[in-house]
Amino acid sequence: MSSGVQQYRFHVSSYEWTGLTIHFMYCHCEHMATLKEERLQIRVGPGDKALLERAAAAAHLNASAFVVQAAASRAEEILAERSSIRLSPDAAAAFSEALERPAEVNKRLAQTLRRKRSFSWLD
Numbered sequence: 001m002s003s004g005v006q007q008y009r010f011h012v013s014s015y016e017w018t019g020l021t022i023h024f025m026y027c028h029c030e031h032m033a034t035l036k037e038e039r040l041q042i043r044v045g046p047g048d049k050a051l052l053e054r055a056a057a058a059a060h061l062n063a064s065a066f067v068v069q070a071a072a073s074r075a076e077e078i079l080a081e082r083s084s085i086r087l088s089p090d091a092a093a094a095f096s097e098a099l100e101r102p103a104e105v106n107k108r109l110a111q112t113l114r115r116k117r118s119f120s121w122l123d
Contacts, residue, residue, distance in 0.1 A: 042067075 056066035
């Protein structure tokens with residue numbers, strides 16, 4: 001799903017059961033043949049589970065596929081937001097100006113940098 005666009009093919013199948021013909025639709029995604037080796041387990045309440053199952057059925061997916069698709073989509077949105085900064089025109093101009101000016105070390109910063117650290121980094 002890295003491209004953000006996925007191709008789906010919907011298939012309709014039917015079978016007969018005690019004189020009643022039942023039609024059902026399933027979705028075949030072009031990436032369904034991908035081998036899935038990782039496992040993710042979650043616990044949900046009964047209300048959330050029922051909601052997810054109803055939404056999955058409406059999307060013609062099983063619950064696992066629906067949850068993975070929804071979570072991956074939201075993850076891509078969140079990561080995209082973190083890779084870009086939205087600024088007003090005035091804030092963008094101030095940011096650009098600050099980047100063009102050389103940094104200045106004031107007296108307080110210089111004193112702080114000379115002070116002995118009271119912590120150590122754990123590697």
